[in-house]
Each structure stands twice: as C-alpha cells, then as structure tokens.
Amino acid sequence: MTVTASASEARSRPVQLWLAVWAGALAAVLAVFLLQDSLPWAVNYPASAIIPVADWVSALMSWVKSNFSWLTRSITAVLGVPLDFALGLLAKNFKIGHGAEMLVLPRLSWVGVCIAAFLAGRAAGGWKLGALVGGCFLYIALFGQWTSAMLTLGLISIAVPFCIVTGLFVGIWAWRKPWAERLLISPALDLMQTIPTFAYLIPMLLLFGNSPVSAMIATAIFATPPM
Template sequence: MFPERLTFSIADAVNAWVDALVTHYGDLFRQFSDAVLSIIVALEGALRGAPWWLVLIVIVAIAWHATRRVVPTIVIGALLFLVGVMGLWDKMMQTLALMLVATSISVLIGVPLGILSARSDRLRAVLTPLLDIMQTMPSFVYLIPVLMLFGLGKVPAILATVIYAVPPLIRLTDLGIRQVDREVMEAVTAFGASRWQKLLGVQLPLALPSIMAGVNQTTMMALSMVVIASMIGARGLGEEVLIGIQTLDVGRGLQAGLAIVILAVVFDRIIQAYGRPRQEVRS
C-alpha cells in the first residue's frame, strides 16, 4: 500500500473552486444557459415543425452543392429517407439541432484559438498540454462540472460536447495556417498586404482543407457524445440507444445506432466535399 502521508487530493480544491463559481457567477451562467437554450429550442422547433420532405430536399441540395456529384447526393438522400422509414425522423431532428449548435459553438471557439495559436508560439505552448488533457480525459468527467453549473438538460449536454470535440479543430486550424508556404506569404508581404488581408485573403483559404478536416473531426467527436449527453437530459437518437441499453432492447438500440451512423456519414461526406478545392470537386 502506498504511504498515506505522501498522498494528497485535488478534489476538495476543485469542488471549492466550482462552488465559488456557482456562488459568484450563478446568474451569469443562468443567463448564458437561457440564451443557448432559446437557440436550441428555436432550431429544434423549426426542424421538427418543417415537413420531412422539405428538410430532406434542403439537405440533399446542400449535399449536391458540396459534392457536385449525382451518386453521393442520391445516397445521402436515400440514407436520410431510411431513417424516416425506421420511424426515427423526429429523434434525428432533435439530434441534428443539438449537433448544429454544438458544432457552431466549437467553430466559433476553435477557429479563432487556432489562428491565435498559429501566430503565437507561447500560446501554442500553453494550449498544447491543455488540448492533450481535453482529448484524453474520459468524456464522462466533463458531465460533472457542467451539471453543477447548469443542471440537467440540453445546455450542459452541448457544453460537455463542445469541450470534448473542440481540440482537433484548434489543432488543425493551427497546423493549416502554419503550413502555408512561406514564399507565398513573403510575396504577399512584398505587395504591402496588411495582417488582416494576409489572414483573410491568403492564409485561411490555403488552410481551408485542414480547417475543414478539423470541423469534420469535431463533428464526429460530437456525434460520439450523443449517447453520453442523453444521460443528462439531451433527447434524440442518443436517448433511444440509452433506453435500448436500460431495457436490453437490442433491436431498438441497434436501430438508433444505425441512425447515428447515417447522420455521421451525411456530415462527413458534406464537410469533406466542402474541404476539397472546388476544381477537384467538379472533376
């Protein structure tokens, strides 16, 4: 047995810190939670209230715009139609709303942090170990602090998903900008471009494949949190899988799992297509 006099625990210090956050900033957290919840409820209401065929047409149109290929577009439409045939369309819309909000927040956080990291070696040195911890920490651990701060519901599920899913986007945005050819940047500098012109006109377009790969990874990691998020009040396909586990209903769990896989395939194909150069997509 390890000597007790040499042991210590960070649990009390962390709990005290979280309690202080709740005490001093509880109202702020509540306002933030209400704002995010209003967005989720509005988006979910729009998706669930719209005719299924209209949502299907919109997603197929986005797939066509991304891929410019007939077969992948038809496959995406057929897969989504299959989810409806299995009776999980409404559940998929709930999950889709959750995913869109979580991915949007991840992009709003991840891309700017990736850009700042690419511009500052010091910031990168600080972020790297933090991102390592975020990616290796068991996903269940993220549920504890968000539950204490926001309670049960969709908001803590989204925040736990964002914490788990945002690291690859930060890393790949940083990598993409750092890999922009120095000769290209020197030429742009010689023409007198400002920092914003370099960033918006050169670095981000050239780093777009890497950034979109980060968005893709973030989306896939967010989808992997769907079932875990259902444990704290997030509904949708994850809830169906959870009920299947609790009731030992293999068919119900497998059916919902297949729907999650289909949603992952749709996201993956569309995001990958947008990440490729347009001339490559057309060919």
C-alpha cells in the same frame, strides 16, 4: 570456443537477473503476508496519508457554482436562443404565447427535410451523394428514429459553427503568441480530447444546468481541438 562461451554468458546474464528480481519480489510478498499482523501499514494503506483531492475538487466546484452561477446561467440563456430555434425547427414545435391563446407552429416535415438533404448532397457532390444522403435520412424516418436524429442534428447545427468560430480565434491567437500556444492552448487541447466526455459533462450540468445547452457545450469542448 572463447567467443562462443562469452556470447553464451552474455545471454544468460539477463535471465539470471530477471530470476533474481522475481525471487526478490516473491520473497517480499511472502514476508509481508507472514508479518501482516505486525505490519498492518504494509497491507492496508493508512487512511491518514490519503490526500483528499476529491474533497478539494468538490469544494472548488461548490465555490465556483456559488460565485459564478449568474455568469454561467446568463451564457445558458444566450446560447439557448439559437439552440431552441434549431430544436423547434427540426424536432419540436414552436410555441408562441401561453395558455388558451398559445399558438403552435409545427416543425419541418420529414419529407421536406429528406428533400433538403438530397438537394444539399446533390449540390455538394452530384446525384450519387445526393441519393446517399437522402436515403440515409429516409432510413432514419422509416425506422422510427426521426425525432432523436433531429434533436442531434439541431444540437450539431449550433455546436459546429460555435466550434469553428472558437477554433479559428484560438488558432490565430496561438499563431500570434507562441508562448500562449505552448503554455496554455496545447495543454488545454490535450485535456479536452483525452478526458472522457462524461467526465466534463458533470461540471457542465452543475454550471449550466440540466438543459440541452450543457450537452452542446460538452460537445463543443470535444470538437473544438480539431478545428
């Protein structure tokens, strides 16, 4: 009987503790509600105590944009060369010259791209994979999404090699310098994959302009950590 009574008391103690906690919390809420006229700071957080983090970040971004826009726009110009070539090859036309003397070279035919996709799939995994890849490209064309898909493919065709090269060198640096991997690389990689994509797309637009290069860099930031 003594053992049974002790076990029953031990099980009832957590229940009593939680009841006391909930009773105390309800009493505190009721007290604040009744005294809200006398204690306004307990109802509304005082504006003077708010830390202006948003203002600090805005000021920092304005300073970076004013002092480093020449560097970021130079990077945009360099990365824009292969990106414009890929987009012109797959999604847009090549335009050479200006005015009446402009020469327009058409993009790759959708038939040619589908055949190339089929041949690439066949070389990588046989006839079944080739038929699957070619069928997927044909599906995109039949449903009127070809231009959008080729824009994405052109963007990825430049972003993926960039991510591979960047990830390779960063990985080698992390292997050779454990302190850099622990203090710099790991926290940066965690931030790059946990922060939502559109959260760092806005700074990219401010620094690199409203261009496909900004989207490519944002894609690279998210895709580099697995590399």
